């Protein structure tokens with residue numbers, strides 16, 4: 001089975017069940033959003049996928065391979081990446097230097113190769129491609145600390161993409177970004193590689209309904225429903241439970 005397949009996933013913290021028989025599939029090209037009220041278990045679910053948490057029971061496969069025994073770093077290598085999990089911005093370094101570091105990390109090159117890799121035309125070309133993909137070329141030589149928050153989120157996305165994931169989890173990509181800058185994030189998500197499988201965990205319903213082609217609604221650790229944005233917007237249970245006034 002291609003892509004990420006989760007089957008019958010359960011997780012409990014003591015008596016509190018936070019993932020309840022979750023079954024879902026994420027295929028190349030998918031743009032799936034995971035929504036749900038506070039405490040529904042969205043972060044827990046993403047932590048089960050990235051290996052931060054171990055499930056109580058259930059299966060997780062990537063392209064048919066059981067990945068439950070893999071630790072966080074091994075799952076990144078296998079192709080599952082989450083923003084924030086791996087992206088630590090070096091605020092005093094420039095945008096280009098930050099992306100270079102992410103690339104070197106992917107290549108497994110130690111920092112002592114920093115200067116040598118600096119002159120590696122292959123690495124440099126890839127940095128430029130990432131800068132261009134995220135429209136960061138004009139900011140490339142600025143220290144990250146000088147960038148607006150929304151732009152810093154783009155640098156994080158570019159760094160995560162430098163790891164060439166096949167499954168990308170975007171954990172609240174618009175959190176903390178002023179609404180005037182949210183088109184930056186939306187555009188960046190829409191410009192992601194077509195064959196990437198993307199799972200977006202987000203509270204901003206405007207963003208979700210703009211970028212997602214499928215929406216999963218999680219309530220008390222269980223999937224209430226999954227459907228197209230139109231189906232979810234029309235679902236009275238979802239409106240009552242979660243969307244309410246946000247999406248009248």
Ligand SMILES: Nc1ncnc2c1ncn2[C@@H]1O[C@H](COP(=O)(O)OP(=O)(O)OP(=O)(O)O)[C@@H](O)[C@H]1O
Nearest residue numbers: 013016018036037038039040041042043044045203
């Ligand atoms: N390490 C833990 N130990 C015990 N309970 C936990 C732990 N982590 C999370 N929980 C509980 O699990 C439930 C799900 O939390 P989770 O953070 O996954 O929800 P969420 O949907 O991501 O919420 P939010 O939208 O607020 O980020 C909550 O009741 C939370 O208190």
